[in-house]
Amino acid sequence: QLGYDSQESFTRAFKSRYYVKPGKYRRLGLHFAVTQKKRLCKKDPIGLKGGIRMEPKIIHKSAFKVIGLKYYGNDPANNCPKLWRDFMERHTEIENVISAKESYGLMCTGEEDFIDGKFDYIASLAVSTLERIPEGMVGAEVPEATYAVFTHKGKLDSLQDTYEYIYGKWFQNSEYEPVGLNEFELYDERFTGKEDSEFDIYIPIKKKR
Structure with a gap:
């Protein structure tokens, strides 16, 4: 090093x-x-x-919640476009959406993240509650x-x-x-x-x- x-x-x-x-x-x-x-x-x-x-x-933005599909890895150029295509095919499954006209690409990182360039990325919509998350999707709260x-x-x-x-x-x-x-x-x-x-x-x- x-x-x-x-x-x-x-x-x-x-x-x-x-x-x-x-x-x-x-x-x-x-x-x-x-x-x-x-x-x-x-x-x-x-x-x-x-x-x-x-x-x-x-x-300054208040805390908000999202539900979407998550990718974890270090090759966003090849995987994130597919993630968004898959998400757009399934986004109507999400309930309690605040606005379908606004979507979020959320990078959830902590001190231990970005090791070898890997990271969590969620293609998502903002929701009023994290209840009833569709199968295969994840929920997250942004502080x-x-x-x-x-x-x-x-x-x-x-x-x-x-x-x-x-x-x-x-x-x-x-x-x-x-x-x-x-x-x-x-x-x-x-x-x-x-x-x-x-x-x-x-x-x-x-x-x-």
């Missing part, structure tokens, strides 16, 4: 420097090297999406939190650029840092999969010490 006495110490040092664990860094396909804090400027191409600065909204909400614009194949901006630039220059728990994507009527597509990325945050 490059001079570190354990995987744990390496992970701790990496997260302290880049605000993301090594496993998640690999999973998102990130490739940033930050040597010092840099001022964000209008000429920064990663910080711009369609000519609009991608500054997040800071919001109350403060979020930085980023809007990804364009096709999914440019999503890596958005995450590189979030973790490689915005958090490096922000007064906030990610909490590391229960990050999620919110898909609504804006999501088309085309050039004009949009969806929101919610990252739980706290003030830096």
